[in-house]
Amino acid sequence: MQAFAALFAELDATTRTRVKLDAMKDYFEQVEPTDGAWAVYVLTGRRMKRLIGARKLRDWLGEASGLPDWLVEETYQHVGDLAETVSLLMDDGEDRPAVEGSLAEWVEQGVLALRGLDEVDQKARVLGHWRRLPRSACFLYNKLLTGSLRVGVSRGLVERALAELSDRPRALIARRLMGEFEPSADFYRHLLSEERREERDGQPYPFFLASPLESEPHGLGPLTDWQAEWKWDGIRAQLIARPADAEPNQVWLWSRGEEPMAGRFPEVEAAAGALPEVVLDGELVAWKDGVLPFSEMQRRIQRKKIGDKLLREVPVVFLAYDLLEYRGRDWRSRPLSERRVALEALIADTDAPALKLSPTVVADDWPALAALRENSREHRVEGLMLKRADSPYRSGRVRGDWWKWKLDPLTLDAVLLYAQPGHGRRANLYTDYTLAVPDGDTYVPIAKAYSGLTDKEIGQLDRWIRRNTVEKFGPVRSLRPHHVFEIAFEGIQPSSRHKSGIALRFPRIARWRQDLTPDQADSLTQVKELLNAFGS
Amino acid sequence: MTKDQSTPPLIVPTDQGLYCAAGDFHIDPWRPVPRAVLTHAHADHARAGSQRYFAQADGVPLLRHRLGNQDFEPLDYGERRRFGAVRVSLHSAGHVLGSSQVRVEHDDGRVWLFTGDFKRDADPTCAPFEVVPCDTLITEATFALPCYRWPPVERVGERIHQWWSGHPDRPCILFAYALGKAQRVLAALAAHTDRTVHLHGAMVPLTELYRRAGVTMLPTEPVSALPRGHDFSGALILAPPSAAGSPWMRRFKSASTGFASGWMRIRGNRRRRGYDYGFELSDHADWSALLRTVRDCGARTVLTTHGRSDELVRYLNEVEGVDARALSTLYGGEDD
Numbered sequence: 001m002q003a004f005a006a007l008f009a010e011l012d013a014t015t016r017t018r019v020k021l022d023a024m025k026d027y028f029e030q031v032e033p034t035d036g037a038w039a040v041y042v043l044t045g046r047r048m049k050r051l052i053g054a055r056k057l058r059d060w061l062g063e064a065s066g067l068p069d070w071l072v073e074e075t076y077q078h079v080g081d082l083a084e085t086v087s088l089l090m091d092d093g094e095d096r097p098a099v100e101g102s103l104a105e106w107v108e109q110g111v112l113a114l115r116g117l118d119e120v121d122q123k124a125r126v127l128g129h130w131r132r133l134p135r136s137a138c139f140l141y142n143k144l145l146t147g148s149l150r151v152g153v154s155r156g157l158v159e160r161a162l163a164e165l166s167d168r169p170r171a172l173i174a175r176r177l178m179g180e181f182e183p184s185a186d187f188y189r190h191l192l193s194e195e196r197r198e199e200r201d202g203q204p205y206p207f208f209l210a211s212p213l214e215s216e217p218h219g220l221g222p223l224t225d226w227q228a229e230w231k232w233d234g235i236r237a238q239l240i241a242r243p244a245d246a247e248p249n250q251v252w253l254w255s256r257g258e259e260p261m262a263g264r265f266p267e268v269e270a271a272a273g274a275l276p277e278v279v280l281d282g283e284l285v286a287w288k289d290g291v292l293p294f295s296e297m298q299r300r301i302q303r304k305k306i307g308d309k310l311l312r313e314v315p316v317v318f319l320a321y322d323l324l325e326y327r328g329r330d331w332r333s334r335p336l337s338e339r340r341v342a343l344e345a346l347i348a349d350t351d352a353p354a355l356k357l358s359p360t361v362v363a364d365d366w367p368a369l370a371a372l373r374e375n376s377r378e379h380r381v382e383g384l385m386l387k388r389a390d391s392p393y394r395s396g397r398v399r400g401d402w403w404k405w406k407l408d409p410l411t412l413d414a415v416l417l418y419a420q421p422g423h424g425r426r427a428n429l430y431t432d433y434t435l436a437v438p439d440g441d442t443y444v445p446i447a448k449a450y451s452g453l454t455d456k457e458i459g460q461l462d463r464w465i466r467r468n469t470v471e472k473f474g475p476v477r478s479l480r481p482h483h484v485f486e487i488a489f490e491g492i493q494p495s496s497r498h499k500s501g502i503a504l505r506f507p508r509i510a511r512w513r514q515d516l517t518p519d520q521a522d523s524l525t526q527v528k529e530l531l532n533a534f535g536s
Numbered sequence: 537m538t539k540d541q542s543t544p545p546l547i548v549p550t551d552q553g554l555y556c557a558a559g560d561f562h563i564d565p566w567r568p569v570p571r572a573v574l575t576h577a578h579a580d581h582a583r584a585g586s587q588r589y590f591a592q593a594d595g596v597p598l599l600r601h602r603l604g605n606q607d608f609e610p611l612d613y614g615e616r617r618r619f620g621a622v623r624v625s626l627h628s629a630g631h632v633l634g635s636s637q638v639r640v641e642h643d644d645g646r647v648w649l650f651t652g653d654f655k656r657d658a659d660p661t662c663a664p665f666e667v668v669p670c671d672t673l674i675t676e677a678t679f680a681l682p683c684y685r686w687p688p689v690e691r692v693g694e695r696i697h698q699w700w701s702g703h704p705d706r707p708c709i710l711f712a713y714a715l716g717k718a719q720r721v722l723a724a725l726a727a728h729t730d731r732t733v734h735l736h737g738a739m740v741p742l743t744e745l746y747r748r749a750g751v752t753m754l755p756t757e758p759v760s761a762l763p764r765g766h767d768f769s770g771a772l773i774l775a776p777p778s779a780a781g782s783p784w785m786r787r788f789k790s791a792s793t794g795f796a797s798g799w800m801r802i803r804g805n806r807r808r809r810g811y812d813y814g815f816e817l818s819d820h821a822d823w824s825a826l827l828r829t830v831r832d833c834g835a836r837t838v839l840t841t842h843g844r845s846d847e848l849v850r851y852l853n854e855v856e857g858v859d860a861r862a863l864s865t866l867y868g869g870e871d872d
């Protein structure tokens with residue numbers, strides 16, 4: 001773990017991308033594959049299931065440090081990070097010998113092996129480590145124990161470091177890192193190995209994400225350089241169809257959150273059975289002679305098994321808007337205009353009602369397009385997408401080629417951090433939420449919102465809240481960052497009264513983004529960009 | 537204890553600062569008063585405009601530099617002065633050069649002690665902290681949480697030196713308070729090297745005053761003595777925190793930055809302030825030094841000033857069995 005602690009210190013001590021990349025490359029170059037796998041796992045923000053609750057760790061810390069519980073609590077509030085608080089309070093000023101054992105040994109024996117033990121033995125082990133480990137290693141150990149390690153490297157940066165080191169395309173590394181993986185030596189060797197043909201089967205490409213347009217669009221140049229489409233209020237998805245030994249195709253459907261959605265949208269999977277070998281990007285929406293409100297779609301999302309009745313009531317279609325692979329060839333570097341022509345032909349040849357083309361929106365000039373955008377609500381869409389006609393299909397959020405030009409209200413995706421019970425009818429349910437956005441290592445509250453959810457969702461969330469409380473302050477519960485909600489609001493302004501420096505006007509929950517994880521929420525920096533663009 | 541209840545307190549907070557009515561003087565007043573006793577030259581303790589100042593002799597040159605020409609009366613540590621019904625003496629606080637605790641002994645036998653800012657860690661740039669027995673202790677509480685425990689200064693000096701020698705291709709800018717901290721860094725680094733350190737203008741006269749007081753430090757050179765366009769790669773530059781982000785920084789291309797402060801013990805503090813490196817070096821008492829001082833002084837009553845004192849007060853009452861209360865003053869936000 002010594003080498004990983006040194007890497008952590010280097011990453012933590014710089015804001016320079018190049019320095020971070022070189023530090024990671026140096027580390028990955030000399031590391032044993034098992035350690036490399038765990039380092040990738042941790043650095044890309046994956047977390048192990050929490051074996052010991054934060055509450056319990058704080059109790060143990062009181063005992064181990066000899067301090068009263070209230071003082072441990074105050075200190076934790078001051079430090080703001082439990083793993084760090086442990087490392088500081090267990091520092092008795094003595095020099096401790098450097099830590100032995102690899103990162104993998106620490107994860108497997110120091111953390112995962114606690115699983116089979118009863119509480120007495122768990123405590124004895126953990127306290128033993130706290131008393132022996134030097135401060136920086138103690139901090140890392142507790143980070144592994146309590147969840148994720150945010151260290152100021154994005155997943156993209158880890159991918160870049162691995163790509164540079166192995167001399168493989170970054171997209172290949174990114175694809176191999178999608179979804180869940182088992183952090184083993186074999187995985188690590190495979191991660192850096194040459195691409196194999198069969199590997200591509202079923203794996204999605206990294207999504208190209210649009211950035212919010214923060215100024216008037218005529219700054220983008222002539223409209224003829226751009227392709228406009230509706231911005232659908234559905235579920236972004238990648239549809240992969242590959243020929244199987246017997247007809248029909250084998251089909252995979254992936255959400256933007258890299259969740260496989262097999263079996264959730266049978267009508268779409270069936271429709272894709274007759275396609276040639278393709279990978280499509282598009283949106284899943286509920287559809288009956290036109291798009292249905294998102295609340296209808298939600299009825300489908302919440303079910304893992306879909307009955308015939310629901311299939312009839314809420315049919316779902318895939319609105320295709322991009323073609324990433326065509327007849328087995330990667331088309332992502334070709335210009336959008338060329339991909340679009342092929343996509344239109346492809347959909348026209350496919351006689352399946354559950355596969356539709358997401359139409360382009362055509363206007364003579366920007367003002368005319370802006371006028372169409374004003375009608376977005378009538379079309380039950382969120383606004384327009386602007387895509388540069390000659391753009392390749394990039395991976396991740398790269399600014400410049402794809403913009404989402406949403407209609408008001410403004411929205412952002414925030415993470416549920418605190419909850420408290422409502423009033424009256426809902427006094428026994430947690431319905432008042434504090435939502436926060438990630439800012440480096442922490443979350444900063446951005447808005448309080450009273451539920452805009454259905455009773456069923458409230459009940460579901462209420463049960464989750466009770467099971468996932470980190471701590472209680474009177475009626476308020478602080479929660480493990482997990483659920484993401486889209487909040488809609490009427491205005492944004494600077495505020496010295498709020499820690500975030502920002503106040504939102506009339507914030508409300510627009511919807512539960514079960515397709516997003518907390519690290520996909522908007523960051524405080526992005527919120528500040530919104531403030532700059534729309535602040536009054 | 538009954539004495540404190542029956543007689544008025546010897547020192548009380550007022551709009552001007554801490555005030556001793558029995559001796560008619562103020563300690564570290566922030567507004568002009570007739571008679572001021574100063575603990576040290578940091579800006580939130582030493583303000584100009586009072587009629588007469590009493591301070592420890594080593595600190596007077598620093599006070600003159602900061603406050604200009606005022607009427608100073610230098611005292612030695614331990615030297616007693618009678619003011620009305622009390623005798624006042626200054627005792628080393630170990631905070632910065634010439635820093636004092638103020639002992640006030642009433643003719644009725646009561647002894648009160650104000651620590652001012654103090655620390656108990658080794659520091660070759662000033663006299664070590666002196667334990668002064670008292671009945672009532674007024675203590676600072678800048679770092680009054682158990683997460684604050686300072687590593688030995690030698691180890692911090694070593695880390696700063698590693699950082700400096702590990703960046704031969706970039707300037708290393710270390711932010712540190714101009715009075716006390718900068719000189720302590722220069723003294724700690726002398727164990728590792730004899731290279732010259734470059735100073736921001738604000739530190740030049742203060743460092744010179746420390747040299748004149750006989751403090752051994754690395755050789756220094758003002759940044760301003762070097763021609764425009766000078767290549768600072770591999771150099772260590774000391775600057776006050778206020779210089780961070782100022783146009784002055786433009787001289788130093790792609791610098792690595794560090795901050796020497798007790799606050800740097802917390803990772804989030806360093807990251808929020810945007811320094812590349814944090815070095816835990818404080819001129820204040822850490823948690824254990826605060827508790828040790830309360831015990832060593834034998835005080836039955838403890839009053840706290842500065843910063844977050846609620847936890848210290850509660851801990852002293854509940855765990856140490858000492859009668860403790862927070863005293864509201866306007867100090868704070870200062871150094872470290």
Ligand SMILES: [Zn+2]
Nearest residue numbers: 578631653871
């Ligand atoms: Zn001071």
